[in-house]
Amino acid sequence: xxxxxxxxxxxxxxxxxxxxxxxxxxxxxxxxxxxxxxxxxxxxxxxxxxxxxxxxxxxxxxxxxxxxxxxxxxxxxxxxxxxxxxxxxxxxxxxxxxxxxxxxxxxxxxxxxxxxxxxxxxxxxxxxxxxxxxxxxxxxxxxxxxxxxxxxxxxxxxxxxxxxxxxxxx
Amino acid sequence: xxxxxxxxxxxxxxxxxxxxxxxxxxxxxxxxxxxxxxxxxxxxxxxxxxxxxxxxxxxxxxxxxxxxxxxxxxxxxxxxxxxxxxxxxxxxxxxxxxxxxxxxxxxxxxxxxxxxxxxxxxxxxxxxxxxxxxxxxxxxxxxxxxxxxxxxxxxxxxxxxxxxxxxxxx
DNA sequence: GGAAGATGGTTGTATCTGACAACCAGATCG
DNA sequence: CGATCTGGTTGTCAGATACAACCATCTTCC
Numbered sequence: 001x002x003x004x005x006x007x008x009x010x011x012x013x014x015x016x017x018x019x020x021x022x023x024x025x026x027x028x029x030x031x032x033x034x035x036x037x038x039x040x041x042x043x044x045x046x047x048x049x050x051x052x053x054x055x056x057x058x059x060x061x062x063x064x065x066x067x068x069x070x071x072x073x074x075x076x077x078x079x080x081x082x083x084x085x086x087x088x089x090x091x092x093x094x095x096x097x098x099x100x101x102x103x104x105x106x107x108x109x110x111x112x113x114x115x116x117x118x119x120x121x122x123x124x125x126x127x128x129x130x131x132x133x134x135x136x137x138x139x140x141x142x143x144x145x146x147x148x149x150x151x152x153x154x155x156x157x158x159x160x161x162x163x164x165x166x167x168x169x170x
Numbered sequence: 171x172x173x174x175x176x177x178x179x180x181x182x183x184x185x186x187x188x189x190x191x192x193x194x195x196x197x198x199x200x201x202x203x204x205x206x207x208x209x210x211x212x213x214x215x216x217x218x219x220x221x222x223x224x225x226x227x228x229x230x231x232x233x234x235x236x237x238x239x240x241x242x243x244x245x246x247x248x249x250x251x252x253x254x255x256x257x258x259x260x261x262x263x264x265x266x267x268x269x270x271x272x273x274x275x276x277x278x279x280x281x282x283x284x285x286x287x288x289x290x291x292x293x294x295x296x297x298x299x300x301x302x303x304x305x306x307x308x309x310x311x312x313x314x315x316x317x318x319x320x321x322x323x324x325x326x327x328x329x330x331x332x333x334x335x336x337x338x339x340x
Numbered sequence: 341g342g343a344a345g346a347t348g349g350t351t352g353t354a355t356c357t358g359a360c361a362a363c364c365a366g367a368t369c370g
Numbered sequence: 371c372g373a374t375c376t377g378g379t380t381g382t383c384a385g386a387t388a389c390a391a392c393c394a395t396c397t398t399c400c
Contacts, residue, residue: 011301017308018297022289023228024315025296029206030221031322032199034242037387048357051200058193065377072204077358079379101366101377119192125325126195127188129317131181137310138187140303144311145194147299152201155295207358218386235348247387249350271348271395 025148043118044088048073050118052081053090053107057115061106063096090114195318213288214258218243220288222251223260223277227285231276233266260284 036047045053048071055070056062062070068078082105085091090111096102107115130138206217215223218241225240226232232240238248252275255261260281266272277285300308 013305014297014301014308017305017312018293018300019289020312021300021308021315022293022296024312024319026221026224026292028315028319028322029199029202030241031319033203033217035322035325036199037242046357047203054196063377064379071200072207073357074359075378076360076380080357083379096377099367099377103378119189122196123188123192125321126192126318127184129314129321130188130191131184133310133314135183135187137307138184138191140307141311141314142187142190142194144299144303145191145198148296149194149198149201151295151299152198152205155205216386233348234350243386244388245349246351246389250386253350266348269348269396273349 043114045090045114046081046084048077048081049085049090052078053085053111053115054118056091056105056107057112061094061104063102064105065102067105085111213284215260215284216251216254218247218251219255219260222248223255223281223285224288226261226275226277227282231264231274233272234275235272237275255281 036050043050051071052067055067059070064078064082065075067082068075071078071081073081082091082093086093090108092106092108094104094106096104133141206220213220221241222237225237229240234248234252235245237252238245241248241251243251252261252263256263260278262276262278264274264276266274303311
């Protein structure tokens with residue numbers, strides 16, 4: 001079920017790094033979760049709303065189900081997220097050209113503008129940090145972040161969507 | 171108020187990397203927030219409970235106020251988080267030796283055990299990803315994660331705790 | 341030493357976010 | 371054409387969090 005214990009001893013330096021990395025990542029997520037909560041009142045969107053808007057800006061128009069899947073939210077919750085974004089004028093619902101049931105959600109100009117503003121502030125914050133590393137290391141970091149994200153989302157999907165197999169011993 | 175626009179043009183490679191990095195980080199946080207929600211039912215603790223437990227295991231016993239600050243939660247919320255952890259047997263409240271008002275919160279053996287189990291699973295997941303990078307790059311990544319975290323938490327603290335200055339132009 | 345204020349924690353309450361279920365409307369398939 | 375499937379909305383409930391009011395203890399200062 002889990003890796004043979006020999007894997008643990010195989011490379012002590014790696015093992016140490018993985019622990020440091022894991023803790024560092026954990027800290028980062030924790031702080032960012034708060035930072036994101038904080039972002040709410042700075043930009044008049046909630047965390048989920050912000051991610052929803054980001055998805056629509058970065059990936060273009062999509063249906064509500066697609067958005068829900070992207071955000072790992074129930075479609076009902078996604079629907080309400082879109083309600084809020086629409087009410088605030090950042091997103092528009094249009095009928096889907098090929099399917100009368102479906103919607104095509106798209107960011108409005110105001111939505112793209114807000115997203116640009118948020119991204120600019122984040123980038124601003126990160127630029128100084130990243131500047132200290134050489135381009136090769138930066139590229140490696142970007143690559144690693146992508147891999148971690150894909151691994152985590154693959155794991156989430158493999159574990160059956162909203163939850164791991166209940167009752168199964170982890 | 172924000173950086174002079176010349177900064178943007180100063181290093182196009184950096185600018186590109188910062189954007190890639192920002193998006194990658196954003197994706198990571200989003201996916202991990204869900205992954206963390208998922209963790210709830212895997213380990214019978216909520217996200218905040220998990221972070222609270224982690225804090226007590228990694229940083230040793232602390233008061234409730236300290237824990238609340240660490241988690242960026244209101245002390246009332248932290249108190250309820252501890253309620254849950256105590257109910258489940260992962261954390262114990264003891265009187266503080268030097269201050270009759272305060273508590274000393276500490277992880278129990280069961281709490282340390284649960285934390286070890288969670289960390290082991292995370293480490294397991296990350297080991298394979300990290301193994302592809304050479305030690306120097308790994309060290310740089312760990313360093314960068316730490317810096318980002320510190321920068322984000324510094325920014326949070328500078329902005330007055332629970333929220334940025336309302337009404338101020340960002 | 342005692343009163344006034346500061347500090348650590350808990351409890352009451354309101355809000356917000358999310359999931360689940362029931363439902364409706366349009367599509368697809370027999 | 372009817373049965374079923376699929377996309378989306380709405381009703382309802384549980385959980386997380388903040389804010390405020392409160393109590394107990396500590397600190398300060400007269």
